[in-house]
Amino acid sequence: MVEGKIASIEGWAAMDNKSPLKLWSYSPRPLGPSDVEVKIHFCGICGSDIHAIDSGWGASIYPLVTGHEIVGKVITKGENVSNLDIGDLVGVGGHLYACHQNDCKPCSRGLDPHCPKSAFAYNSKYEDGSLSYGGFAEAIRVDSRHAFRLPENMDPELAAPLMCAGLTVFTPMVRKGVKKGNRVGVVGIGGLGHLAIQFANALGCEVIALSTSDNKEEECLKLGASQFINIKNQEEVAKINKSLDYLFITTNSKSNNYTQMAQWMTYEGTMCLLALPENNIEINPGVLVFGSIYLGGSLIGGIEDVKKTLEFAAKHNIRPMIEKMPMKNINEGIQRVRDGNVRYRIVLEN
Numbered sequence: 001m002v003e004g005k006i007a008s009i010e011g012w013a014a015m016d017n018k019s020p021l022k023l024w025s026y027s028p029r030p031l032g033p034s035d036v037e038v039k040i041h042f043c044g045i046c047g048s049d050i051h052a053i054d055s056g057w058g059a060s061i062y063p064l065v066t067g068h069e070i071v072g073k074v075i076t077k078g079e080n081v082s083n084l085d086i087g088d089l090v091g092v093g094g095h096l097y098a099c100h101q102n103d104c105k106p107c108s109r110g111l112d113p114h115c116p117k118s119a120f121a122y123n124s125k126y127e128d129g130s131l132s133y134g135g136f137a138e139a140i141r142v143d144s145r146h147a148f149r150l151p152e153n154m155d156p157e158l159a160a161p162l163m164c165a166g167l168t169v170f171t172p173m174v175r176k177g178v179k180k181g182n183r184v185g186v187v188g189i190g191g192l193g194h195l196a197i198q199f200a201n202a203l204g205c206e207v208i209a210l211s212t213s214d215n216k217e218e219e220c221l222k223l224g225a226s227q228f229i230n231i232k233n234q235e236e237v238a239k240i241n242k243s244l245d246y247l248f249i250t251t252n253s254k255s256n257n258y259t260q261m262a263q264w265m266t267y268e269g270t271m272c273l274l275a276l277p278e279n280n281i282e283i284n285p286g287v288l289v290f291g292s293i294y295l296g297g298s299l300i301g302g303i304e305d306v307k308k309t310l311e312f313a314a315k316h317n318i319r320p321m322i323e324k325m326p327m328k329n330i331n332e333g334i335q336r337v338r339d340g341n342v343r344y345r346i347v348l349e350n
């Protein structure tokens with residue numbers, strides 16, 4: 001049996017739902033035959049990390065090490081790992097483990113993050129009851145099927161946000177059939193939104209960026225939006241009524257008006273929730289029914305979706321806009337995300 005190199009992994013942990021993160025160590029579970037050990041170079045901060053730290057989606061298990069936009073180097077591999085080599089630069093996202101059995105409905109459909117046996121990068125449980133931990137740390141052990149060799153021309157620090165934000169926006173575009181010539185709205189221009197504009201633009205869509213921050217207009221147009229609309233400007237926003245084929249909602253702001261958003265959709269248009277509000281949402285069902293509009297959601301993406309995301313991003317030179325910070329400044333980084341004061345992703349560096 002191959003032993004892991006790092007017997008005790010040091011990471012930044014939330015000890016409860018209100019204190020700053022602090023350095024803490026855990027003993028990782030033994031390196032399985034299909035696992036790799038990855039020394040972490042970069043990890044992005046995603047909105048989901050904040051929800052997990054705050055127990056916003058239900059009680060988290062503390063101490064909690066979250067972080068799921070990971071890029072690092074493979075330093076150890078189990079005896080059955082054939083897809084990766086020591087020294088490979090890999091990306092690891094939020095999903096660390098699934099059963100991969102043919103009789104598992106989600107796994108057999110390429111929807112492995114929905115596998116009931118899943119483990120995620122924020123203190124969820126493996127089948128054997130041991131806890132999983134995330135990437136705000138020096139290293140991580142992960143099933144090699146959930147670690148992805150980076151395309152050769154990809155800048156590793158820019159790959160980090162692709163592992164969650166990029167995957168989250170591109171997967172529903174592919175799975176829900178977004179194609180050249182579609183009119184695609186993106187609500188909320190942050191970590192997800194600024195990538196959604198780039199992916200939709202690269203797919204040949206006409207992209208309308210919708211935000212409450214006028215000062216993001218210039219960047220949105222540079223990223224590939226053909227139009228920027230401030231949602232607060234009722235007159236402007238009414239001009240897109242009944243015109244969008246797709247709408248990707250990347251903000252979970254309590255002020256989101258889902259009924260109004262549905263009015264932007266053309267017949268049989270698809271609205272897709274990508275951010276996960278902690279509260280229930282309200283929508284006038286009549287707008288959906290009379291417009292034949294679909295409202296749905298999408299969670300990250302499966303293994304094949306990750307590969308497609310990385311490949312497409314490399315081919316079309318999709319570049320997350322990041323602010324790099326040392327990992328030790330993580331609490332400052334988290335505060336900046338809470339304040340909505342990031343252009344557009346913070347990437348922590350070890």
Ligand SMILES: [Zn+2]
Nearest residue numbers: 046048164165
């Ligand atoms: Zn995320």
Ligand SMILES: [Zn+2]
Nearest residue numbers: 099104107115
């Ligand atoms: Zn499964």
